């Protein structure tokens with residue numbers, strides 16, 4: 001497979017930034033709560049959102065409530081698409097979020113019982129649930145089949161991710177990028193989407209469709225990204241260079 005080049009630095013005057021969280025801004029950990037959010041993440045978000053006002057977004061499978069918990073105080077000027085785009089919050093428009101459905105309550109109860117029985121880690125989120133099999137990779141096929149069955153039964157969406165499967169309300173990161181690009185602060189900007197996981201592929205495709213590019217943060221694989229960075233430290237270094245350039249241009 002041909003490797004992708006590292007991304008050039010975009011023009012900070014016209015670029016918008018869409019940043020995945022786990023595996024992109026923070027290193028993956030054994031459990032969802034086990035991540036360490038380095039101080040530099042808050043610093044970079046503050047610098048970039050000040051120098052590129054209204055043009056920095058987090059786009060994550062985490063709920064916005066979870067992201068607030070990890071990044072308290074750092075998101076005032078950052079647009080956030082949480083729950084894989086099912087909920088959004090911008091400084092100008094506030095928090096737009098669907099209600100939890102009865103179907104989700106039933107699905108969550110069934111999957112929590114299944115996780116308990118199988119010894120899997122169950123993560124309850126605002127608009128969905130995640131079954132984590134990082135500690136039991138041998139249960140992957142069974143957990144995915146269970147999640148897909150429950151999602152189909154209750155008319156919900158199932159998606160795979162790194163060592164996990166989720167059942168949730170609909171939404172995808174590509175639609176989130178398109179929606180945020182319609183907001184006044186981001187209209188007409190050139191989107192750059194950085195992400196590591198399978199659901200980030202929709203974000204890469206949307207960025208490319210809108211004249212920008214995706215940046216894969218993972219070893220080489222089949223992808224709709226145009227560029228690649230090796231991992232979280234390389235993302236931090238690239239964002240720091242962009243913040244320097246944006247501050248000089250401001």
Ligand SMILES: O=P(O)(O)OC[C@H]1O[C@H](O[C@H]2O[C@H](CO)[C@@H](O)[C@H](O)[C@H]2O)[C@H](O)[C@@H](O)[C@@H]1O
Nearest residue numbers: 021022028029030031032060061062162163164
């Ligand atoms: O879209 P993201 O911001 O990348 O969120 C995707 C999922 O991230 C979390 O799971 C992943 O990170 C965990 C902590 O490092 C790791 O243990 C797990 O194996 C990864 O899949 C989060 O727990 C999920 O809710 C997010 O959907």
